[in-house]
Amino acid sequence: MRFITYREALHQSMRSALEKNCNSFIFGLGVTDHTGIFGTTLGLEGEFGGDRVFNTPICEEAMTGFALGASLRGLYPIHIHIRNDFLPLAMNQLINCVAKYKYMYGGLFEVPMLVRAVIGRSWGQGGTHSQSLQALFAHIPGLTVVMPSNAKSVISTYDYVVNHYRSPVLSLEHRLLYEYSFTVEPKSEEIINPLTSFLVKEGSDVTVTATSLMVHEAKRAADFVKKHEAIEVEIIDLHCVSHPDVELILRSVKNTGKLIVADTGWAPFGVCAEVSRIVASADPSMLSRPVINLSMAPTTCPTAKALEKYFYPDFGDVVHAIYTLVFETSDHGKELPSEEHKASQYKEFKGPF
Amino acid sequence: MRFITYREALHQSMRSALEKNCNSFIFGLGVTDHTGIFGTTLGLEGEFGGDRVFNTPICEEAMTGFALGASLRGLYPIHIHIRNDFLPLAMNQLINCVAKYKYMYGGLFEVPMLVRAVIGRSWGQGGTHSQSLQALFAHIPGLTVVMPSNAKSVISTYDYVVNHYRSPVLSLEHRLLYEYSFTVEPKSEEIINPLTSFLVKEGSDVTVTATSLMVHEAKRAADFVKKHEAIEVEIIDLHCVSHPDVELILRSVKNTGKLIVADTGWAPFGVCAEVSRIVASADPSMLSRPVINLSMAPTTCPTAKALEKYFYPDFGDVVHAIYTLVFETSDHGKELPSEEHKASQYKEFKGPF
């Protein structure tokens, strides 16, 4: 067991991809500069050469189609976007081509590739550098969408998709996770498909299904409510939002009867909606209380810190939701985490990116 | 009361927009040709001139940004796409600009506009001419998304948005509806906001919330099950999928306890998911049975008729879903509509478009 940051896990995964899969190559805006996508591609051009690691002009649509063409011919493209907000410029290729290639051609072609895109957040990034667009992609059959919430997920998922998976994968990485440290166990030899959801923590009172950064907010909330009210929270990291582990979710909700969905994106037509769909179309009688959705506020992200703090759900919101379900009222009167406590994790983080 | 096809309603709405709102103008690929977007823009260039009705080069992103700029300066753009499948090319403008302009600039600007896009379907249109992408847009705060299911909805909605609404609206029109005839009452003078959902038919046994063409399939199913099993179906036309009438939906589900969501798109992260979210986060105990989702199969659309017929949900699927809920088993053993009966409405339709 050792400690490693999310950023280090990403860098290690990129290096290992180039090393293990000789058809892989990495490209995107800024992958070869001195900042190297927040450090995750640093040194790779030097080590593997400019044919396998290169910077591109600013043309997301063409580069995505380029990836498809290269993949068709046996290469394994890893295309990196420093913000997922730029993906709308590549949407035609992703939706109309990449997602459909295998099916539309009767399985004659496969277009394995990995698209990494960072979810920007906080510190006045504003409307177009703050979105979390997983729903737009997970809605499209043929796209596998993951949201690794920790270093282990990064390592296992990227290793699996680069070396063993034959479909296109979109991975959304959360900027605030980059500096988090995680424990990672030594890798097992067994190849386990990580394109599913994970049980993070067992608990019998409330189920929280969460994505990305919200997995951590859920963990902090679980610690808090356990300490203060001896409430046991079960946490499921949805991870592969396009292929959630439906059984795991249903088993948990059946047991707790109470469900919170904590997502980094918007609720309508988003992950919150999808998890509700899974439960409602399986057995809504599992739910003893209404589902609580924690998500970005239903608006564009404002830059002002004074508003931004209400825009994103945080660990205090998870605590409040847990109390609301357990005490069966939002007027539970229990103490919530202080502002300082809430902010403590992000202290180190300061923009600009 | 008079009869009018959906197509005629569209044409009338376009003409009326140009006549009543002198700032409006219509553009898009093919709006001035002899087919005139399936007849809905025919003759308008001649009547209103080439400045107000014009064809464009093939460049969806630029034309969408163009619309934004024109709107900012007081014009009312009506931008038409003969397939909604081309919108992914305009996604950056729609998501990152059009949707956000008003909010991001603190309300200093408004960008009212209407984007019309046709949902193609059936007759071997294949993967990229058959999608129904409402979820991608309804997920984004700031975009109002409507799916008019009949001539009256077209007329009232377009009149309202062109003359009284200050936000961007995306309307998805279903190709198979174009030749349907509808009754339309004489217009009332009152201005009623149609950006909501509509109660189509009352009934106490099952609720069907539906979009676009599926409203008709639901109506046919309701007739069928009433005739054969005296089942009373309540039908809600979701219409404005970004702003559904939540109260209307909840009231109905509370009454029937049984919910079917019948949508033209994919279920995951789609309209089916969103309606489940609405109910599950309000009061899941309303539901006496699991929600049934009727949607496109979770894959790209195949061209072969033999597969396409399983890909799209139809009126037989709605009947089956109703029986499943009412008889509390999918093994209900009841007779379903025959293939001929199912197809009878579409007989006239023959491609290519």
Added chain:
Amino acid sequence: MDRKTYEKLFYDALRIRMVEEKIIQLYPSDKIQSPVHLSIGQEHHVVALIYHLKKDDVIFCSYRSHAAYLAKGGDLRKMFAELYGKKTGMAKGRAGSMHLCSPEVGLFGASAIVGTVFPHALGAAYANKLKNNGLVSVVISGDGATEEGVFHECLNLASLKKLPVLFVIENNGLAIHALLEERQSYSLEALTSAYGIPYYLVDDGFNLELVWNRSEQILSSIRQLLTPAIFEIKTCRYYEHVGVGLDYDKGYRTIEEYETWRARDPLIVNKELVDEFQPQIEKEISEAVEFAELSPDPPKEELLTDVF
């Protein structure tokens, strides 16, 4: 060009023409339930160009790709089966007319979204270049597709990364019903030269020999220099944009133009060769159609395979 080569090109072009005519004939039966964008009128340059491609050279096409599919060596029976939506179609009935492909002869896809395939050809060219396999990548697309922004992105990229790719622009002067003049303010020649990409033009796409010669020259230079080029070919779409009707009565183009092209269309003018080749081609086509007719539909289980 020697007689034998000319006859081969003629035969291949005629075969495409007759396939298209067969489709026109079958269409009213509604057995082909799929939008078709006929290559009829645009066969000549395709056979002349593709003559110089190796089987493993890669091509990508637009939805108007019956000609390229057949010229590159795509299986005729599988094509008809595909149009019929049968399990024996080249893509098991999932692709239809707009997405013909045939990896075994280098056709890696087509797209019904205008302009979409340009970057695919670049990615393939990049792979070829890295593998140093001497293959070229060719994308065949209409004139209208050059209006999409991605075309600019691709020209820049092709030139920057020195990719062995050939952009073939089939200029039929039309995008659906819109004339080129109302859509384009740019000269393709000036545009591409701004990127330092060599531009070649054949003004008469019906001239088999001219296209054949020029194609040879262009392709061998791409193979040698491993850099991109663009090749514009003027041609004529005989039929309506999609479907099987003639539409000269619709007011947006003239029958005279059509007749001018027809007057020098080798497949019309050279009656002798047509008569000579027709029987054999007819036989092949009937067999292919019969194959399609007799083939089974894809079974319901295939609805959900190959998604991921």
Added chain:
Amino acid sequence: MDRKTYEKLFYDALRIRMVEEKIIQLYPSDKIQSPVHLSIGQEHHVVALIYHLKKDDVIFCSYRSHAAYLAKGGDLRKMFAELYGKKTGMAKGRAGSMHLCSPEVGLFGASAIVGTVFPHALGAAYANKLKNNGLVSVVISGDGATEEGVFHECLNLASLKKLPVLFVIENNGLAIHALLEERQSYSLEALTSAYGIPYYLVDDGFNLELVWNRSEQILSSIRQLLTPAIFEIKTCRYYEHVGVGLDYDKGYRTIEEYETWRARDPLIVNKELVDEFQPQIEKEISEAVEFAELSPDPPKEELLTDVF
């Protein structure tokens, strides 16, 4: 150019420079919690160009728009308040540094998505043209933005529809850390001339008089002919792409280049004028900063207003 005009331009440029320097000074305090893309080094051409714009002429900018906002007449107090995320900011604290705007002086928006504003300027130009109001529409963007496909679409459209629009390309040779040579294979001059759009270049963006003269000429020709033009201006970004640090030690560009530019930067060279104007500008800036500091935050209720 007469002395008075020169001094006005100088004053305006110096004011922008000093605002940027104030931001640099304030930044470590973390009171401005928003990414800033400083215009420092790129003020000269902006004031010289905007001098010739009427208040109602429309402009659109990239995220690097402090200079254009101020030159066009945007309120300095509202700008600082916006950077501070205050309710009194020009967009109530919702836009931040990357999306400055000021409709009352014709700045209709900016975008943090590269290339996005080009078509906005076309739409505005179309509205101006229809209204026959004699106004021009100007879009100011970086060199990197021309790589996006939408730029090609916009050049085509501007030329086709003869729109009174000026594309200003601020060529600082960089897109974040990438040099122009590794991104662009095209000559902007050749590219735009392929669309029949007149191209103008000023090689030294620090030359106030040259940019001023050229801008007058270009803008009056657009007003007269009601057709588009493109104006490329070479300039130098002094600071890092985003943020307030210098980054000549990062290995991707040289300090020599920076020093060459600085050696002929009027705002550095002409010490006398600087000394003359500084006190007044300083005063204005301190007041604006104080205004921002003292302004209230937007209240929670404003989170959900103006969405639809």
